[in-house]
Amino acid sequence: MGDHSELKRLAGCVLTDLRFCGDENHKALADGVRALIAENERVKARLCVCRDCGGQGEVYSGHSSYQGHNQPPEPDMDVCGTCGGDGVLGPLEDFEALAAERDQLKAESDRLTSMLKSWRDQAEENNVSANQLRAEIAGLKTGYEAYERVNAELKAEVGALRKDADSRIEWAKEASAEIDRLQGIEAECGTLRDDLEQNQYDANAWRNGEESVWIEVFHSEGDDPFISAISGQITVEQLALIQAEILEYRDDYFEKGSGLYVFRCGHCQAHYDNVGMTEPAHWETDFESYSPFPWEEEAAALGQGEQS
Structure with a gap:
Protein backbone atom coordinates (compact mmCIF):
# COMPACT_ATOMS: atom_id res chain seq x y z
CA MET A 1 0.00 0.00 0.00
CA GLY A 2 1.84 3.05 -1.21
CA ASP A 3 1.08 6.66 -2.14
CA HIS A 4 -0.95 6.93 -5.39
CA SER A 5 -0.50 10.72 -5.92
CA GLU A 6 1.92 10.19 -8.80
CA LEU A 7 -0.56 7.85 -10.52
CA LYS A 8 -3.32 10.39 -10.00
CA ARG A 9 -1.15 13.14 -11.54
CA LEU A 10 -0.28 11.04 -14.54
CA ALA A 11 -3.89 10.01 -15.09
CA GLY A 12 -4.94 13.67 -14.92
CA CYS A 13 -2.28 14.58 -17.48
CA VAL A 14 -3.59 11.93 -19.83
CA LEU A 15 -7.14 13.34 -19.52
CA THR A 16 -6.15 16.99 -19.83
CA ASP A 17 -3.04 17.00 -22.01
CA LEU A 18 -3.89 17.64 -25.63
CA ARG A 19 -1.28 15.12 -26.70
CA PHE A 20 -3.21 12.27 -25.06
CA CYS A 21 -6.84 13.35 -24.60
CA GLY A 22 -7.68 12.71 -28.24
CA ASP A 23 -6.68 9.08 -27.97
CA GLU A 24 -9.55 6.87 -26.71
CA ASN A 25 -7.20 4.17 -25.60
CA HIS A 26 -5.20 6.56 -23.41
CA LYS A 27 -8.44 7.97 -22.01
CA ALA A 28 -9.78 4.51 -21.19
CA LEU A 29 -6.47 3.64 -19.55
CA ALA A 30 -6.50 6.80 -17.42
CA ASP A 31 -10.12 6.21 -16.39
CA GLY A 32 -9.30 2.65 -15.39
CA VAL A 33 -6.32 3.78 -13.31
CA ARG A 34 -8.39 6.42 -11.53
CA ALA A 35 -11.17 3.86 -10.88
CA LEU A 36 -8.64 1.42 -9.36
CA ILE A 37 -7.15 4.14 -7.17
CA ALA A 38 -10.61 5.10 -5.94
CA GLU A 39 -11.50 1.48 -5.25
CA ASN A 40 -8.27 1.04 -3.39
CA GLU A 41 -8.96 4.08 -1.24
CA ARG A 42 -12.47 2.84 -0.50
CA VAL A 43 -11.02 -0.51 0.61
CA LYS A 44 -8.52 1.30 2.77
CA ALA A 45 -11.25 3.43 4.28
CA ARG A 46 -13.28 0.38 5.11
CA LEU A 47 -10.29 -1.23 6.72
CA CYS A 48 -9.76 1.87 8.87
CA VAL A 49 -13.40 2.05 10.06
CA CYS A 50 -13.85 1.40 13.77
CA ARG A 51 -15.48 -1.95 14.21
CA ASP A 52 -17.11 -1.05 17.55
CA CYS A 53 -19.19 1.84 16.17
CA GLY A 54 -19.24 0.89 12.48
CA GLY A 55 -17.75 4.26 11.51
CA GLN A 56 -20.58 6.17 13.21
CA GLY A 57 -18.50 7.52 16.06
CA GLU A 58 -21.15 6.63 18.65
CA VAL A 59 -22.52 3.49 20.25
CA TYR A 60 -25.77 2.53 21.97
CA SER A 61 -25.71 3.44 25.65
CA GLY A 62 -28.23 0.82 26.67
CA HIS A 63 -31.03 3.34 27.25
CA SER A 64 -33.84 4.73 25.13
CA SER A 65 -35.95 7.92 25.33
CA TYR A 66 -39.42 8.84 24.14
CA GLN A 67 -39.86 11.98 22.04
CA GLY A 68 -43.68 12.17 22.04
CA HIS A 69 -46.96 10.42 22.44
CA ASN A 70 -47.32 7.36 20.31
CA GLN A 71 -43.71 7.73 19.12
CA PRO A 72 -41.30 4.80 19.15
CA PRO A 73 -38.47 5.07 21.60
CA GLU A 74 -35.22 6.54 20.37
CA PRO A 75 -31.95 4.92 21.51
CA ASP A 76 -29.64 7.07 23.56
CA MET A 77 -26.16 7.08 21.91
CA ASP A 78 -22.78 7.63 23.55
CA VAL A 79 -19.49 8.60 22.01
CA CYS A 80 -17.51 5.49 20.89
CA GLY A 81 -14.72 4.95 23.32
CA THR A 82 -12.59 3.08 20.75
CA CYS A 83 -12.34 5.73 18.04
CA GLY A 84 -13.24 8.78 20.18
CA GLY A 85 -16.27 9.62 18.00
CA ASP A 86 -14.22 9.83 14.76
CA GLY A 87 -15.55 6.57 13.33
CA VAL A 88 -12.03 5.58 12.18
CA LEU A 89 -9.13 4.14 14.10
CA GLY A 90 -6.57 6.66 12.93
CA PRO A 91 -5.06 8.36 9.93
CA LEU A 92 -4.68 6.34 6.75
CA GLU A 93 -0.91 6.72 6.88
CA ASP A 94 -0.79 5.10 10.31
CA PHE A 95 -2.90 2.24 9.01
CA GLU A 96 -0.60 1.78 6.04
CA ALA A 97 2.39 1.70 8.39
CA LEU A 98 0.61 -0.84 10.55
CA ALA A 99 -0.30 -2.85 7.48
CA ALA A 100 3.33 -2.79 6.30
CA GLU A 101 4.48 -3.80 9.75
CA ARG A 102 1.85 -6.53 9.72
CA ASP A 103 3.11 -7.76 6.37
CA GLN A 104 6.68 -7.70 7.68
CA LEU A 105 5.65 -9.53 10.83
CA LYS A 106 3.71 -12.01 8.71
CA ALA A 107 6.76 -12.60 6.50
CA GLU A 108 8.95 -12.97 9.61
CA SER A 109 6.38 -15.34 11.08
CA ASP A 110 6.35 -17.36 7.86
CA ARG A 111 10.16 -17.44 7.89
CA LEU A 112 10.24 -18.47 11.53
CA THR A 113 7.50 -21.04 10.88
CA SER A 114 9.53 -22.44 7.99
CA MET A 115 12.66 -22.51 10.13
CA LEU A 116 10.70 -24.14 12.96
CA LYS A 117 9.33 -26.75 10.57
CA SER A 118 12.84 -27.37 9.22
CA TRP A 119 14.16 -27.67 12.76
CA ARG A 120 11.32 -29.99 13.67
CA ASP A 121 12.01 -32.16 10.62
CA GLN A 122 15.71 -32.13 11.45
CA ALA A 123 14.89 -32.97 15.05
CA GLU A 124 12.71 -35.85 13.90
CA GLU A 125 15.52 -37.06 11.64
CA ASN A 126 17.97 -36.65 14.50
CA ASN A 127 15.56 -38.49 16.75
CA VAL A 128 15.35 -41.33 14.24
CA SER A 129 19.12 -41.33 13.95
CA ALA A 130 19.40 -41.17 17.73
CA ASN A 131 17.01 -44.12 18.05
CA GLN A 132 19.06 -46.04 15.49
CA LEU A 133 22.23 -45.14 17.34
CA ARG A 134 20.63 -46.20 20.63
CA ALA A 135 19.63 -49.52 19.05
CA GLU A 136 23.12 -49.98 17.61
CA ILE A 137 24.71 -49.02 20.93
CA ALA A 138 22.39 -51.44 22.73
CA GLY A 139 23.37 -54.16 20.27
CA LEU A 140 27.06 -53.35 20.67
CA LYS A 141 26.64 -53.31 24.43
CA THR A 142 24.94 -56.71 24.33
CA GLY A 143 27.68 -58.06 22.07
CA TYR A 144 30.39 -56.59 24.29
CA GLU A 145 28.77 -58.09 27.39
CA ALA A 146 28.63 -61.45 25.62
CA TYR A 147 32.29 -61.02 24.61
CA GLU A 148 33.25 -60.15 28.19
CA ARG A 149 31.34 -63.18 29.47
CA VAL A 150 32.95 -65.53 26.95
CA ASN A 151 36.35 -63.94 27.61
CA ALA A 152 35.94 -64.44 31.35
CA GLU A 153 34.92 -68.07 30.79
CA LEU A 154 37.92 -68.61 28.49
CA LYS A 155 40.25 -66.98 31.02
CA ALA A 156 38.90 -69.25 33.75
CA GLU A 157 39.26 -72.30 31.50
CA VAL A 158 42.81 -71.26 30.50
CA GLY A 159 43.68 -70.76 34.17
CA ALA A 160 42.35 -74.21 35.02
CA LEU A 161 44.21 -75.75 32.07
CA ARG A 162 47.39 -73.92 33.08
CA LYS A 163 47.12 -75.26 36.62
CA ASP A 164 46.44 -78.74 35.28
CA ALA A 165 49.37 -78.39 32.86
CA ASP A 166 51.65 -77.24 35.69
CA SER A 167 50.62 -80.20 37.82
CA ARG A 168 51.10 -82.54 34.86
CA ILE A 169 54.54 -81.03 34.17
CA GLU A 170 55.55 -81.54 37.81
CA TRP A 171 54.22 -85.09 37.68
CA ALA A 172 56.09 -85.67 34.39
CA LYS A 173 59.31 -84.33 35.92
CA GLU A 174 58.90 -86.60 38.93
CA ALA A 175 58.02 -89.53 36.68
CA SER A 176 61.04 -88.79 34.45
CA ALA A 177 63.31 -88.63 37.48
CA GLU A 178 61.84 -91.89 38.77
CA ILE A 179 62.26 -93.49 35.33
CA ASP A 180 65.88 -92.33 35.20
CA ARG A 181 66.44 -93.74 38.68
CA LEU A 182 64.81 -97.06 37.75
CA GLN A 183 66.78 -97.19 34.49
CA GLY A 184 69.96 -96.61 36.47
CA ILE A 185 68.98 -99.38 38.86
CA GLU A 186 68.11 -101.61 35.90
CA ALA A 187 71.49 -100.83 34.29
CA GLU A 188 73.27 -101.63 37.55
CA CYS A 189 71.25 -104.83 37.88
CA GLY A 190 72.09 -105.72 34.27
CA THR A 191 75.76 -105.12 34.93
CA LEU A 192 75.63 -107.19 38.11
CA ARG A 193 73.70 -109.89 36.33
CA ASP A 194 76.18 -109.95 33.46
CA ASP A 195 79.06 -110.09 35.92
CA LEU A 196 77.39 -112.85 37.86
CA GLU A 197 76.63 -114.84 34.74
CA GLN A 198 80.17 -114.32 33.47
CA ASN A 199 81.59 -115.42 36.80
CA GLN A 200 79.36 -118.47 36.85
CA TYR A 201 80.20 -119.20 33.27
CA ASP A 202 83.92 -118.75 33.85
CA ALA A 203 83.80 -120.93 36.96
CA ASN A 204 82.05 -123.79 35.16
CA ALA A 205 83.51 -123.39 31.71
CA TRP A 206 86.20 -126.05 32.17
CA ARG A 207 83.56 -128.53 33.39
CA ASN A 208 81.21 -127.93 30.45
Whole structure:
Protein backbone atom coordinates (compact mmCIF):
# COMPACT_ATOMS: atom_id res chain seq x y z
CA MET A 1 0.00 0.00 0.00
CA GLY A 2 1.84 3.05 -1.21
CA ASP A 3 1.08 6.66 -2.14
CA HIS A 4 -0.95 6.93 -5.39
CA SER A 5 -0.50 10.72 -5.92
CA GLU A 6 1.92 10.19 -8.80
CA LEU A 7 -0.56 7.85 -10.52
CA LYS A 8 -3.32 10.39 -10.00
CA ARG A 9 -1.15 13.14 -11.54
CA LEU A 10 -0.28 11.04 -14.54
CA ALA A 11 -3.89 10.01 -15.09
CA GLY A 12 -4.94 13.67 -14.92
CA CYS A 13 -2.28 14.58 -17.48
CA VAL A 14 -3.59 11.93 -19.83
CA LEU A 15 -7.14 13.34 -19.52
CA THR A 16 -6.15 16.99 -19.83
CA ASP A 17 -3.04 17.00 -22.01
CA LEU A 18 -3.89 17.64 -25.63
CA ARG A 19 -1.28 15.12 -26.70
CA PHE A 20 -3.21 12.27 -25.06
CA CYS A 21 -6.84 13.35 -24.60
CA GLY A 22 -7.68 12.71 -28.24
CA ASP A 23 -6.68 9.08 -27.97
CA GLU A 24 -9.55 6.87 -26.71
CA ASN A 25 -7.20 4.17 -25.60
CA HIS A 26 -5.20 6.56 -23.41
CA LYS A 27 -8.44 7.97 -22.01
CA ALA A 28 -9.78 4.51 -21.19
CA LEU A 29 -6.47 3.64 -19.55
CA ALA A 30 -6.50 6.80 -17.42
CA ASP A 31 -10.12 6.21 -16.39
CA GLY A 32 -9.30 2.65 -15.39
CA VAL A 33 -6.32 3.78 -13.31
CA ARG A 34 -8.39 6.42 -11.53
CA ALA A 35 -11.17 3.86 -10.88
CA LEU A 36 -8.64 1.42 -9.36
CA ILE A 37 -7.15 4.14 -7.17
CA ALA A 38 -10.61 5.10 -5.94
CA GLU A 39 -11.50 1.48 -5.25
CA ASN A 40 -8.27 1.04 -3.39
CA GLU A 41 -8.96 4.08 -1.24
CA ARG A 42 -12.47 2.84 -0.50
CA VAL A 43 -11.02 -0.51 0.61
CA LYS A 44 -8.52 1.30 2.77
CA ALA A 45 -11.25 3.43 4.28
CA ARG A 46 -13.28 0.38 5.11
CA LEU A 47 -10.29 -1.23 6.72
CA CYS A 48 -9.76 1.87 8.87
CA VAL A 49 -13.40 2.05 10.06
CA CYS A 50 -13.85 1.40 13.77
CA ARG A 51 -15.48 -1.95 14.21
CA ASP A 52 -17.11 -1.05 17.55
CA CYS A 53 -19.19 1.84 16.17
CA GLY A 54 -19.24 0.89 12.48
CA GLY A 55 -17.75 4.26 11.51
CA GLN A 56 -20.58 6.17 13.21
CA GLY A 57 -18.50 7.52 16.06
CA GLU A 58 -21.15 6.63 18.65
CA VAL A 59 -22.52 3.49 20.25
CA TYR A 60 -25.77 2.53 21.97
CA SER A 61 -25.71 3.44 25.65
CA GLY A 62 -28.23 0.82 26.67
CA HIS A 63 -31.03 3.34 27.25
CA SER A 64 -33.84 4.73 25.13
CA SER A 65 -35.95 7.92 25.33
CA TYR A 66 -39.42 8.84 24.14
CA GLN A 67 -39.86 11.98 22.04
CA GLY A 68 -43.68 12.17 22.04
CA HIS A 69 -46.96 10.42 22.44
CA ASN A 70 -47.32 7.36 20.31
CA GLN A 71 -43.71 7.73 19.12
CA PRO A 72 -41.30 4.80 19.15
CA PRO A 73 -38.47 5.07 21.60
CA GLU A 74 -35.22 6.54 20.37
CA PRO A 75 -31.95 4.92 21.51
CA ASP A 76 -29.64 7.07 23.56
CA MET A 77 -26.16 7.08 21.91
CA ASP A 78 -22.78 7.63 23.55
CA VAL A 79 -19.49 8.60 22.01
CA CYS A 80 -17.51 5.49 20.89
CA GLY A 81 -14.72 4.95 23.32
CA THR A 82 -12.59 3.08 20.75
CA CYS A 83 -12.34 5.73 18.04
CA GLY A 84 -13.24 8.78 20.18
CA GLY A 85 -16.27 9.62 18.00
CA ASP A 86 -14.22 9.83 14.76
CA GLY A 87 -15.55 6.57 13.33
CA VAL A 88 -12.03 5.58 12.18
CA LEU A 89 -9.13 4.14 14.10
CA GLY A 90 -6.57 6.66 12.93
CA PRO A 91 -5.06 8.36 9.93
CA LEU A 92 -4.68 6.34 6.75
CA GLU A 93 -0.91 6.72 6.88
CA ASP A 94 -0.79 5.10 10.31
CA PHE A 95 -2.90 2.24 9.01
CA GLU A 96 -0.60 1.78 6.04
CA ALA A 97 2.39 1.70 8.39
CA LEU A 98 0.61 -0.84 10.55
CA ALA A 99 -0.30 -2.85 7.48
CA ALA A 100 3.33 -2.79 6.30
CA GLU A 101 4.48 -3.80 9.75
CA ARG A 102 1.85 -6.53 9.72
CA ASP A 103 3.11 -7.76 6.37
CA GLN A 104 6.68 -7.70 7.68
CA LEU A 105 5.65 -9.53 10.83
CA LYS A 106 3.71 -12.01 8.71
CA ALA A 107 6.76 -12.60 6.50
CA GLU A 108 8.95 -12.97 9.61
CA SER A 109 6.38 -15.34 11.08
CA ASP A 110 6.35 -17.36 7.86
CA ARG A 111 10.16 -17.44 7.89
CA LEU A 112 10.24 -18.47 11.53
CA THR A 113 7.50 -21.04 10.88
CA SER A 114 9.53 -22.44 7.99
CA MET A 115 12.66 -22.51 10.13
CA LEU A 116 10.70 -24.14 12.96
CA LYS A 117 9.33 -26.75 10.57
CA SER A 118 12.84 -27.37 9.22
CA TRP A 119 14.16 -27.67 12.76
CA ARG A 120 11.32 -29.99 13.67
CA ASP A 121 12.01 -32.16 10.62
CA GLN A 122 15.71 -32.13 11.45
CA ALA A 123 14.89 -32.97 15.05
CA GLU A 124 12.71 -35.85 13.90
CA GLU A 125 15.52 -37.06 11.64
CA ASN A 126 17.97 -36.65 14.50
CA ASN A 127 15.56 -38.49 16.75
CA VAL A 128 15.35 -41.33 14.24
CA SER A 129 19.12 -41.33 13.95
CA ALA A 130 19.40 -41.17 17.73
CA ASN A 131 17.01 -44.12 18.05
CA GLN A 132 19.06 -46.04 15.49
CA LEU A 133 22.23 -45.14 17.34
CA ARG A 134 20.63 -46.20 20.63
CA ALA A 135 19.63 -49.52 19.05
CA GLU A 136 23.12 -49.98 17.61
CA ILE A 137 24.71 -49.02 20.93
CA ALA A 138 22.39 -51.44 22.73
CA GLY A 139 23.37 -54.16 20.27
CA LEU A 140 27.06 -53.35 20.67
CA LYS A 141 26.64 -53.31 24.43
CA THR A 142 24.94 -56.71 24.33
CA GLY A 143 27.68 -58.06 22.07
CA TYR A 144 30.39 -56.59 24.29
CA GLU A 145 28.77 -58.09 27.39
CA ALA A 146 28.63 -61.45 25.62
CA TYR A 147 32.29 -61.02 24.61
CA GLU A 148 33.25 -60.15 28.19
CA ARG A 149 31.34 -63.18 29.47
CA VAL A 150 32.95 -65.53 26.95
CA ASN A 151 36.35 -63.94 27.61
CA ALA A 152 35.94 -64.44 31.35
CA GLU A 153 34.92 -68.07 30.79
CA LEU A 154 37.92 -68.61 28.49
CA LYS A 155 40.25 -66.98 31.02
CA ALA A 156 38.90 -69.25 33.75
CA GLU A 157 39.26 -72.30 31.50
CA VAL A 158 42.81 -71.26 30.50
CA GLY A 159 43.68 -70.76 34.17
CA ALA A 160 42.35 -74.21 35.02
CA LEU A 161 44.21 -75.75 32.07
CA ARG A 162 47.39 -73.92 33.08
CA LYS A 163 47.12 -75.26 36.62
CA ASP A 164 46.44 -78.74 35.28
CA ALA A 165 49.37 -78.39 32.86
CA ASP A 166 51.65 -77.24 35.69
CA SER A 167 50.62 -80.20 37.82
CA ARG A 168 51.10 -82.54 34.86
CA ILE A 169 54.54 -81.03 34.17
CA GLU A 170 55.55 -81.54 37.81
CA TRP A 171 54.22 -85.09 37.68
CA ALA A 172 56.09 -85.67 34.39
CA LYS A 173 59.31 -84.33 35.92
CA GLU A 174 58.90 -86.60 38.93
CA ALA A 175 58.02 -89.53 36.68
CA SER A 176 61.04 -88.79 34.45
CA ALA A 177 63.31 -88.63 37.48
CA GLU A 178 61.84 -91.89 38.77
CA ILE A 179 62.26 -93.49 35.33
CA ASP A 180 65.88 -92.33 35.20
CA ARG A 181 66.44 -93.74 38.68
CA LEU A 182 64.81 -97.06 37.75
CA GLN A 183 66.78 -97.19 34.49
CA GLY A 184 69.96 -96.61 36.47
CA ILE A 185 68.98 -99.38 38.86
CA GLU A 186 68.11 -101.61 35.90
CA ALA A 187 71.49 -100.83 34.29
CA GLU A 188 73.27 -101.63 37.55
CA CYS A 189 71.25 -104.83 37.88
CA GLY A 190 72.09 -105.72 34.27
CA THR A 191 75.76 -105.12 34.93
CA LEU A 192 75.63 -107.19 38.11
CA ARG A 193 73.70 -109.89 36.33
CA ASP A 194 76.18 -109.95 33.46
CA ASP A 195 79.06 -110.09 35.92
CA LEU A 196 77.39 -112.85 37.86
CA GLU A 197 76.63 -114.84 34.74
CA GLN A 198 80.17 -114.32 33.47
CA ASN A 199 81.59 -115.42 36.80
CA GLN A 200 79.36 -118.47 36.85
CA TYR A 201 80.20 -119.20 33.27
CA ASP A 202 83.92 -118.75 33.85
CA ALA A 203 83.80 -120.93 36.96
CA ASN A 204 82.05 -123.79 35.16
CA ALA A 205 83.51 -123.39 31.71
CA TRP A 206 86.20 -126.05 32.17
CA ARG A 207 83.56 -128.53 33.39
CA ASN A 208 81.21 -127.93 30.45
CA GLY A 209 83.87 -127.87 27.76
CA GLU A 210 82.50 -124.60 26.46
CA GLU A 211 85.64 -122.52 26.92
CA SER A 212 89.17 -123.07 25.58
CA VAL A 213 92.32 -122.18 27.49
CA TRP A 214 95.53 -121.14 25.80
CA ILE A 215 98.75 -121.90 27.56
CA GLU A 216 102.31 -120.92 26.84
CA VAL A 217 104.91 -123.60 27.80
CA PHE A 218 108.59 -122.82 28.37
CA HIS A 219 110.72 -125.77 27.13
CA SER A 220 114.49 -125.89 27.38
CA GLU A 221 116.60 -128.96 26.65
CA GLY A 222 117.69 -130.65 29.87
CA ASP A 223 115.02 -128.94 32.03
CA ASP A 224 111.41 -129.81 32.82
CA PRO A 225 108.95 -127.82 30.74
CA PHE A 226 106.53 -125.59 32.68
CA ILE A 227 103.53 -123.42 31.92
CA SER A 228 104.74 -119.83 31.77
CA ALA A 229 101.48 -118.05 30.77
CA ILE A 230 97.78 -118.80 30.35
CA SER A 231 94.81 -117.10 28.67
CA GLY A 232 91.32 -118.08 29.77
CA GLN A 233 89.46 -119.28 32.87
CA ILE A 234 90.80 -122.38 34.63
CA THR A 235 91.37 -123.50 38.17
CA VAL A 236 94.78 -124.20 39.65
CA GLU A 237 93.89 -127.87 40.12
CA GLN A 238 92.98 -128.31 36.44
CA LEU A 239 96.11 -126.39 35.41
CA ALA A 240 98.18 -128.82 37.51
CA LEU A 241 96.59 -131.73 35.66
CA ILE A 242 97.63 -130.21 32.31
CA GLN A 243 101.13 -129.60 33.64
CA ALA A 244 101.40 -133.27 34.76
CA GLU A 245 100.21 -134.52 31.38
CA ILE A 246 102.81 -132.34 29.57
CA LEU A 247 105.59 -133.73 31.79
CA GLU A 248 104.44 -137.27 31.19
CA TYR A 249 104.23 -136.95 27.40
CA ARG A 250 106.93 -134.34 26.80
CA ASP A 251 108.39 -136.18 23.83
CA ASP A 252 105.09 -135.78 21.98
CA TYR A 253 104.76 -132.05 22.78
CA PHE A 254 108.19 -130.58 22.03
CA GLU A 255 109.34 -131.90 18.71
CA LYS A 256 110.76 -128.58 17.57
CA GLY A 257 113.31 -128.26 20.32
CA SER A 258 113.78 -125.52 22.87
CA GLY A 259 111.48 -122.53 22.70
CA LEU A 260 108.01 -121.24 23.62
CA TYR A 261 105.06 -123.44 22.66
CA VAL A 262 101.41 -122.29 22.61
CA PHE A 263 98.69 -124.93 23.00
CA ARG A 264 94.90 -124.66 23.00
CA CYS A 265 93.43 -126.79 25.77
CA GLY A 266 89.87 -128.08 25.71
CA HIS A 267 88.16 -129.98 28.53
CA CYS A 268 86.30 -133.21 27.74
CA GLN A 269 83.60 -134.61 29.99
CA ALA A 270 83.64 -138.18 31.20
CA HIS A 271 81.59 -140.68 29.16
CA TYR A 272 79.38 -143.37 30.64
CA ASP A 273 77.36 -146.27 29.25
CA ASN A 274 75.19 -148.99 30.83
CA VAL A 275 78.27 -150.71 32.20
CA GLY A 276 79.95 -147.64 33.69
CA MET A 277 82.45 -144.93 32.82
CA THR A 278 84.07 -145.63 29.48
CA GLU A 279 86.29 -142.50 29.37
CA PRO A 280 87.33 -140.29 32.25
CA ALA A 281 87.26 -136.52 32.09
CA HIS A 282 90.47 -135.14 30.67
CA TRP A 283 92.11 -132.22 28.85
CA GLU A 284 93.03 -132.32 25.17
CA THR A 285 95.78 -130.02 23.91
CA ASP A 286 96.22 -128.84 20.33
CA PHE A 287 99.43 -127.28 19.07
CA GLU A 288 99.00 -123.65 17.97
CA SER A 289 102.42 -122.05 17.51
CA TYR A 290 106.14 -122.27 18.26
CA SER A 291 108.73 -119.50 18.88
CA PRO A 292 112.42 -120.27 19.48
CA PHE A 293 114.25 -118.44 22.21
CA PRO A 294 115.71 -115.11 21.01
CA TRP A 295 119.22 -115.93 22.26
CA GLU A 296 119.25 -119.21 20.33
CA GLU A 297 118.37 -117.30 17.15
CA GLU A 298 121.23 -114.91 17.83
CA ALA A 299 123.63 -117.82 18.50
CA ALA A 300 122.55 -119.52 15.25
CA ALA A 301 123.11 -116.30 13.33
CA LEU A 302 126.60 -115.92 14.85
CA GLY A 303 127.47 -119.53 14.01
CA GLN A 304 126.45 -119.07 10.40
CA GLY A 305 128.55 -115.90 10.25
CA GLU A 306 131.64 -117.69 11.55
CA GLN A 307 131.23 -120.53 9.03
CA SER A 308 130.97 -118.11 6.15
